[in-house]
Amino acid sequence: MKKIAVGVDLGGTKIAAGAVDENGNLLARTELPTLAKEGPEKVIGRMKQSVYDILKHLGLPLEDIAGIGIGVPGPMDAGRGIVKNPPNLPGWDNVPLRSIMQEEFNIKVCLENDANAAAIGEYLFGAGKGIENFVYITISTGIGGGVIAGGRLLKGDGGNAAEIGHLTINFEGPVCGCGNKGCWEAYASGTAMARFAKEGILLGRKTKLTAIAQEGDVRAEHIFAAANEEDEFAKELVEKEAFYLGVGLASVVNAYNPKCIAIGGGLAKAWDMFYSKMIEVMKAKALPPNVENLEVVKAKLGQDVGIIGAASLIFLKG
């Protein structure tokens, strides 16, 4: 039996690829710049290159590889293996990436959106190991997620289920990047946190963040750092973030009734600063039977979740 899969994580700034064994161990790793502006053909060329690089590292022939899993930004069509038109990949428009890669390498190729791939990775090898009803959430510039229901990926009709960042938490709220008002992402993503900071600074709030804003962009990590240094405004922003995270989690919990939720992405680095308030808000808002046996934990796979998640597409049964 072939026990090694190649995972390719296509992002807006970099292409990360690696070889992963059936226990989720990363055996080799490579990274190339996406140079997304050069358009799909060049980018796909670099994706192929990264797979060849990994095969060379491994010193194994293609015949010994179980398959190639690819994680891509949405919107995409997993069933047909097509990348639609992701905002961070200019020039892409219904690119049949799966068949292109299949033609090149002539082995099994699986394509999924990056959040779903990460969810499968965490389910097979990380925080959700062995937990058949599991939700993975990534919180960074946006909020994405993937749901494992009864041991299978929740796909929906077009592979676009679990767009949890776009659950409305206030229909009168701020406009989201997707066009809707008051999505969870518009309140609780890193981008939203930074927006709330800038709004406060413009209103003249006294805060260390003003200096950072004058030099460039305020980002979530600046806010967490300032809060750590007892900056009152930054501490308020972190409290607000924890509240919004709890609000959204309650909807996730009522929608999917998972046994475990794992949270990854950039904001998870500040885990201790928002965890208890987030859980308190979630528990107050979700239906009691849905939080009775629930665990909310930090995701485990860390920065290589993209590669391991992509490779894990090859290992998932069903």
Added chain:
Amino acid sequence: MKKIAVGVDLGGTKIAAGAVDENGNLLARTELPTLAKEGPEKVIGRMKQSVYDILKHLGLPLEDIAGIGIGVPGPMDAGRGIVKNPPNLPGWDNVPLRSIMQEEFNIKVCLENDANAAAIGEYLFGAGKGIENFVYITISTGIGGGVIAGGRLLKGDGGNAAEIGHLTINFEGPVCGCGNKGCWEAYASGTAMARFAKEGILLGRKTKLTAIAQEGDVRAEHIFAAANEEDEFAKELVEKEAFYLGVGLASVVNAYNPKCIAIGGGLAKAWDMFYSKMIEVMKAKALPPNVENLEVVKAKLGQDVGIIGAASLIFLKG
């Protein structure tokens, strides 16, 4: 092969039971009052009675029946076959209803919450027939739902997934029966519609509904009737209802990416009055790929959905 199942729909006011064949045809039907105040033992006695009544109607021995499916109000534990403590069934507290019925009849017994049972009924025999990614929503005094994902019921860890009435649509909104603020149910159920009507009447809005309110309770059907007679305030309430329905549907669509949503329950009777605005709002708010191939239709099984849904638990594969 045994091709007839018995379905029992346990409600707060009545116990409806029937025999259903493998094509979803209702072959016999009976109804007893629940008399919930008398407590679980008496109620269960009447449930058993209703099954015996159906068997007698059919003139078939138990050996010819594929099983008994039971739909019950939540909260419940489908995995263990237990009814927890539904607000409309006083005295019930973790009643092992499945094993009680199994002992009595000695055949296969399935237990599910009523909204999930209705979803399976509509999936096997109604509006969702053959549609593997399907959502059923019932809108009456509350909002309930059931999700079919990849041809299987979305259960979650404790059987409480798809509590879509308790997705938060405005975390600053009115308090819901569940204790959370701004649940979809607190905005778009029949109860919520009636509440908005009463608030308007108290504020002195000129409307035909005032007379109804003076005689008793304003209900959703009064509002739809008044709107039909061009009552301006009632028309506004219907517009608002359609808006709130659209807001919640957008979250449902982003959460599950179904190919079809079927809406049943009391409010579906006024379908033509809210349908187009509801769809317009949903489409403006949901992610475009998630509404591309989506159909939103009226549920098909009508008033016997409870019985047919319960019986269909016996026919669902997996």
